[in-house]
Amino acid sequence: MAAHLIVLLLFSVLKGVHSITTVSKVSVKAGKSISIPCLYESQYINHVKYLCEGRIWESCRYAVKTNKPDPSGKYLISDDKKQNIFTVTINKLTDKNTDYWCVVEIDNGPDHGKYFQLSVISGTPSLYVDHQRITGYIGESITIRCHHSNSGEMKWCRLGRNCVTGSSGSIDGTTATVYMKNPNIFTVTMSGLRTKDSGWYWCAEGDIQIPVYLTVTEKPITTTTTAASTPTTATGSSTTHTVAGSGTITTVEENKEHRASFDPKILIIPLSVLTLIVIVMLFICFLMRHKQNKAESSATAMAVTKVTYSEIRPKKKHSPKGDREAAEVTYSTLAEMF
Known part of the structure; x- marks a missing residue:
């Protein structure tokens, strides 16, 4: 019985060392990105996970942790605790980014890691x-x-x-x-x-x-509505609604009585624009008329009146009293308006 317990304990320890599952080798093009999933056992849900870079386990260096993101953005990490998988993404790959470890951090004990290799090439991946x-x-x-x-x-x-x-x-x-x-x-x-x-x-x-x-x-639900074209004498129409979801398509036919109608609301905007144009034109005509009247009033005020004096000299007459001449002078005024 004791021997059986010892074997079971050893099996558990060995299983703990290999408690992470991931890919072994991935071919990827230089300059691109790659995401690598790392599956862990349920007892490590609340543990810190991280990516370690380097071929030798004892000397690999931290690249990114779930509790310490990489500020450079080259490495990303996320932990899906529902599926017990943490995912690491490596961006802008070069031929120097080849050896990595998916690691679960263990408190008061050695961390558990699984090695994977990247084959970074300049051509097409295999x-x-x-x-x-x-x-x-x-x-x-x-x-x-x-x-x-x-x-x-x-x-x-x-x-x-x-x-x-x-x-x-x-x-x-x-x-x-x-x-x-x-x-x-x-x-x-x-x-x-x-x-x-x-x-x-x-x-x-x-x-x-x-x-x-x-x-x-779930597939997004889409609704399509089509109305059958009818002659002006027709009084009915058919509307079809198609709903697709979960692999089921349902068609509903609706018959509705209708008659041709005209919606006066569609004339509101054109009539408003026309009214505005008429108002503007009337206002412009008013301004032009006002300027014309003002010009005529100014011309009238500045009109000059010319006065012409004329002297009429009649023929000399002999006065019955002697040789004294008598002359009649008549003054007349001619006014000309401008």
Whole structure:
């Protein structure tokens, strides 16, 4: 009995040392980014997790911690405590970013770490996907294409679960069909998606993997309304509402009596604009008329009156009293208005 307990204790210790699951090797292009998932056991949910850089475990250096983000932004880390997975993202990769460890910090004891390697190349990676993060909808299917350049055996796996290696299989009850339509493209189709299918997967070719994160969610609801065109003599119409969600499409037909009508509200804006234009034009005419009258009044006030005096000298007459001349002078005034 004592021997059995000792063996069980040793097994638990060894399991603790290997309590993290992650990829082993990933091929990635220089200058790009890569996200690596690290699965840990449930007893480490509240522990600090971190990424350690370096090939030798004893001499690796901290890159980023869940309680201490990297201010440079080169390294990012997040912890999904519902799935017991923390994810590290490495940006702007260079050929110097090759050796890392996913690590869980252990209080009063040695930390637990799992090593993975990055193969950073300037050309096309030997194994890659179109998108590392994809979204599928409940009840529907999702297709993932894994591009590869080697001829090794391909498989589709879920992190910490089983793999599909043949033409079809099941992962946690979800059907996965795989085929090689193109010699260099390994295609995976997952059907009948469920919410619990969300998580990290990977394509694998030999010892090289490429992680893919799948999010399964409800499909957005869309509503489409169409009205059938009818002649002017028609009195009915049909309205169709289509609602798509959870793989179900419902069509509702509604018949409504209607007649052609004219909405006077549509004339409010044009009439307002027209009224404003008329008011402005009347105001301009008023100003022009006022200026004209003012000019005429000024001209009248400045008119000059000319007076002309004329002298009329009659012929000399002899006065019966002698030689004295008598002359009559008449004054007349001529006024001219300007």
